[in-house]
Amino acid sequence: MSRLDALALSKTSMLSSAPVVTDVSACDLPLTAAICEHCGNALVSSASDKFCCRGCRVVHESILQAGLARYYDIKDATIVPPVTLGTDAKHDRNWLVPLTQRVAAATATIELPLKLQGLRCAACVWLIQQVFARYPGAQRISINSARGSLRLCVDARFPLPDFVHELEQFGYALGDIGDSESGDDGLLLRTGVSIALSMNAMFFAAAIYFGLHEGPIYKLLHGLNFACASLAVLVGAPVFLKSAWTALRKGILHLDLPIAVGIVLSYLAALWSYFTDHSAAAYYDSLATFIALMLLGRWLKERIVLRNRRELLTNSGLEGLLVRRVRAGKIELAELTLLERGDELLIPPGDLIPVAGVLLSASARCSLDWINGESDAHEYVREQLVPAGAFNAGASAVRLTCQTDFASSELVELLGQGALRDSADTGESQMFSLWYVAAVLCTGGLAFGYWALTTGDIARAMSVMTAVYVVTCPCAIGIAVPLAEELVLSGLRSQGLFVRNPSFLERALRVRRVVFDKTGTLTTGRLQLAEVAPLLSLSPRLRDVLYSMVVASGHPKSAAVAHALRPFHPAWAEGVQIVESPGQGIEAQVDGHCYRLGRAEWALEAAPDIEADVWFSCGQEPLCALQTRECLRDDARFEVEQLARDGYETFILSGDRAARVQRLAAELAIPEQRALGQCSPKDKAAFIARHDRADLLMIGDGVNDSLAVAEAFASGTPSIDRAVMPSRTDFYFVTAGLRPIRTALAAARKLARVTLRNRVFAVAYNVLVVTVALLGWMKPWLAAVLMPLSSVVVLTTTSWSLSGRSSLWKS
Amino acid sequence: MEVLMLTVFVSLVLAAAGVLFFAWNVRERAHEHIDELSLLPLDAERDTQTKETA
Numbered sequence: 001m002s003r004l005d006a007l008a009l010s011k012t013s014m015l016s017s018a019p020v021v022t023d024v025s026a027c028d029l030p031l032t033a034a035i036c037e038h039c040g041n042a043l044v045s046s047a048s049d050k051f052c053c054r055g056c057r058v059v060h061e062s063i064l065q066a067g068l069a070r071y072y073d074i075k076d077a078t079i080v081p082p083v084t085l086g087t088d089a090k091h092d093r094n095w096l097v098p099l100t101q102r103v104a105a106a107t108a109t110i111e112l113p114l115k116l117q118g119l120r121c122a123a124c125v126w127l128i129q130q131v132f133a134r135y136p137g138a139q140r141i142s143i144n145s146a147r148g149s150l151r152l153c154v155d156a157r158f159p160l161p162d163f164v165h166e167l168e169q170f171g172y173a174l175g176d177i178g179d180s181e182s183g184d185d186g187l188l189l190r191t192g193v194s195i196a197l198s199m200n201a202m203f204f205a206a207a208i209y210f211g212l213h214e215g216p217i218y219k220l221l222h223g224l225n226f227a228c229a230s231l232a233v234l235v236g237a238p239v240f241l242k243s244a245w246t247a248l249r250k251g252i253l254h255l256d257l258p259i260a261v262g263i264v265l266s267y268l269a270a271l272w273s274y275f276t277d278h279s280a281a282a283y284y285d286s287l288a289t290f291i292a293l294m295l296l297g298r299w300l301k302e303r304i305v306l307r308n309r310r311e312l313l314t315n316s317g318l319e320g321l322l323v324r325r326v327r328a329g330k331i332e333l334a335e336l337t338l339l340e341r342g343d344e345l346l347i348p349p350g351d352l353i354p355v356a357g358v359l360l361s362a363s364a365r366c367s368l369d370w371i372n373g374e375s376d377a378h379e380y381v382r383e384q385l386v387p388a389g390a391f392n393a394g395a396s397a398v399r400l401t402c403q404t405d406f407a408s409s410e411l412v413e414l415l416g417q418g419a420l421r422d423s424a425d426t427g428e429s430q431m432f433s434l435w436y437v438a439a440v441l442c443t444g445g446l447a448f449g450y451w452a453l454t455t456g457d458i459a460r461a462m463s464v465m466t467a468v469y470v471v472t473c474p475c476a477i478g479i480a481v482p483l484a485e486e487l488v489l490s491g492l493r494s495q496g497l498f499v500r501n502p503s504f505l506e507r508a509l510r511v512r513r514v515v516f517d518k519t520g521t522l523t524t525g526r527l528q529l530a531e532v533a534p535l536l537s538l539s540p541r542l543r544d545v546l547y548s549m550v551v552a553s554g555h556p557k558s559a560a561v562a563h564a565l566r567p568f569h570p571a572w573a574e575g576v577q578i579v580e581s582p583g584q585g586i587e588a589q590v591d592g593h594c595y596r597l598g599r600a601e602w603a604l605e606a607a608p609d610i611e612a613d614v615w616f617s618c619g620q621e622p623l624c625a626l627q628t629r630e631c632l633r634d635d636a637r638f639e640v641e642q643l644a645r646d647g648y649e650t651f652i653l654s655g656d657r658a659a660r661v662q663r664l665a666a667e668l669a670i671p672e673q674r675a676l677g678q679c680s681p682k683d684k685a686a687f688i689a690r691h692d693r694a695d696l697l698m699i700g701d702g703v704n705d706s707l708a709v710a711e712a713f714a715s716g717t718p719s720i721d722r723a724v725m726p727s728r729t730d731f732y733f734v735t736a737g738l739r740p741i742r743t744a745l746a747a748a749r750k751l752a753r754v755t756l757r758n759r760v761f762a763v764a765y766n767v768l769v770v771t772v773a774l775l776g777w778m779k780p781w782l783a784a785v786l787m788p789l790s791s792v793v794v795l796t797t798t799s800w801s802l803s804g805r806s807s808l809w810k811s
Numbered sequence: 812m813e814v815l816m817l818t819v820f821v822s823l824v825l826a827a828a829g830v831l832f833f834a835w836n837v838r839e840r841a842h843e844h845i846d847e848l849s850l851l852p853l854d855a856e857r858d859t860q861t862k863e864t865a
Contacts (some may be wrong), residue, residue: 188837189833189834189837192830192833192834192837193830193833193834196826196829196830196833200822200823200826203822217815220816220819221819224819224823
């Protein structure tokens with residue numbers, strides 16, 4: 001038993017005050033300003049507690065006990081995921097085996113690079129540093145929050161599994177680094193070098209703008225200025241040229257094209273100016289500044305999306321996962337792709353069953369919610385076939401024989417589709433870019449023609465054309481749009497939502513329908529008692545017996561009963577031995593009496609006259625009847641109502657039984673015809689295909705949603721601990737509630753308004769400066785002032801509109 | 812004239828050094844350790860407290 005599990009069990013007095021939401025109406029209430037003391041998520045208004053869930057309470061106590069209370073001082077208002085206790089929170093640990101062997105065999109200090117999920121702020125870094133420093137053999141730790149990775153320098157004494165386990169108890173997850181460390185820092189390097197070049201070019205140009213027009217010093221500075229611009233082109237231009245060329249080949253026009261055109265034409269003019277000594281067209285420093293600003297904008301745009309993608313351990317598909325294979329009496333770790341028909345597998349509690357297999361163990365309890373959305377765990381006995389995609393929900397490891405190889409697994413069919421949508425700019429941005437490119441090219445060409453024909457001075461005509469190309473470069477858009485996106489993505493991060501595909505914000509504008517999966521999305525995936533009244537009819541002694549039975553069982557229904565009993569302060573009788581009958585219930589002998597908790601036909605002698613899914617009996621005589629139901633997310637009803645009020649149509653698509661889906665829809669005030677149950681993954685995808693008019697957002701958590709997610713116009717998932725889904729959706733969220741979905745839709749609308757304002761500003765600015773250029777009044781020094789000035793204005797207004805102070809993040 | 816040449820030369824050397832240092836920083840990924848760097852004052856504080864306790 002882990003330290004935290006023990007803590008959870010032993011602190012019955014502490015847990016007794018935990019909120020028990022047994023009345024569904026309690027879930028309808030809006031959120032208050034109060035937040036969970038551990039994770040920072042908003043609390044429901046009915047909760048008098050300081051924590052949003054038991055997991056957060058236990059971790060909070062554990063952090064205090066470990067003397068790490070300072071974590072909360074440093075963390076401040078950052079939201080971290082609420083902590084889930086139990087099998088749901090278990091992560092794949094097979095990757096740990098070879099690393100542990102490597103540490104044990106080390107003769108000197110070795111370096112271990114690991115991937116870390118759950119890093120949110122400096123407080124997380126501090127907490128992990130403190131935990132690491134307490135272990136023997138810990139030499140040095142380096143935590144990279146941008147990449148979600150850490151490097152441990154340890155010797156052979158270091159207990160790696162203990163360290164990993166302790167961090168998992170605090171809500172972090174560790175994994176093998178794989179190839180996630182290999183990122184491209186080229187863009188940042190190019191940006192930094194370009195900024196240095198542009199600043200130097202500006203210094204060299206300053207003397208010329210202030211009146212230095214001849215002599216050796218002028219020639220030196222003029223030459224250096226040109227050299228800086230040439231180097232800036234050499235360093236920065238390939239980024240935009242390559243991107244513009246790729247986009248053109250695909251028939252897409254985005255902002256890189258005018259940027260590339262601007263750079264090329266301006267540099268050609270600069271070359272001509274330098275070698276013909278026409279200083280009127282020498283916009284060297286403007287060119288270097290423009291390249292630096294555009295690269296900065298590009299880096300900003302890519303930085304946060306890359307960070308969001310690197311955040312999760314389960315970023316990729318299943319191919320990287322390892323499974324325990326039994327060969328010649330020995331257990332070995334094997335990649336899923338290497339599994340063959342007939343292989344014997346050992347599946348520990350909480351692990352995925354990757355291929356359909358015949359059960360060799362006497363019995364197994366498996367959760368199928370990932371593949372069909374059913375909330376109840378299924379019981380299997382020896383010789384039965386367990387489907388691929390099930391999770392071992394029992395308390396012990398099970399053995400099975402593979403019926404197929406991994407390539408033939410049903411999982412592969414489900415996962416065969418659904419790569420992330422292309423993140424290239426779409427629709428409106430393309431049209432704007434198209435018109436922008438056309439307008440700039442035509443204006444420059446016309447200016448050249450007009451001046452060449454009317455004055456006959458080709459040099460003068462070149463100078464005017466260069467001025468047009470330099471001053472019309474889309475500074476305001478090239479850097480303000482990425483900044484606006486960065487601010488929105490950062491704001492959403494702080495709200496617990498992580499966008500992985502930047503084009504989502506543009507697509508979110510068109511969303512009018514939101515389709516929810518049920519289990520794990522609208523509900524937490526856990527069970528609760530519909531009513532606690534039947535427990536009141538039990539004597540305190542019987543409640544003690546019942547409590548002692550259910551805390552010894554790992555079944556979800558037992559957990560629901562235990563949760564409902566805690567406010568009664570039951571005593572836990574040590575030594576009560578339960579016998580679990582798979583698919584039936586649990587049984588215990590206490591004081592010579594046989595107590596049972598389970599299905600009616602097993603727990604009772606005679607068929608009952610009332611309906612209940614769990615019966616508590618003594619000698620097969622009924623003591624009380626209990627009805628369990630799924631636990632809705634705290635704010636599910638409120639958020640669904642708010643979405644409807646904002647004009648969104650909401651739907652439920654579930655693989656669970658139709659009656660359950662209808663009951664849940666009624667609770668959420670979703671019309672009956674918009675709630676469909678017993679949907680296979682293909683049914684879900686077909687429904688999305690029929691109803692999606694490029695306006696549908698699908699929110700799902702299981703692999704049974706992967707086809708639907710691939711079909712949907714936009715998608716999101718609350719599932720971060722299981723592979724596949726986060727890598728296939730536009731965003732994931734880590735909060736206890738659904739609130740970030742509505743915030744993301746509102747943020748997309750606000751971003752669109754700010755982008756429109758920036759475009760209006762850009763057009764107004766360009767009309768003004770082009771007029772000046774066409775009249776032949778533009779000078780290099782004027783361009784050097786106007787370009788940065790327009791950028792500063794548009795960046796300031798953008799920051800003001802979308803920064804943390806914006807009402808968007810406070811509403 | 813000589814002074815100006817020298818000034819330009821020194822400024823170019825400094826700029827080149829700055830770029831090289833930046834490149835090294837990016838290569839070492841030190842620029843992504845902002846959270847760790849922000850905790851350095853806590854280490855200094857802890858050291859002071861340790862000395863006072865001693």
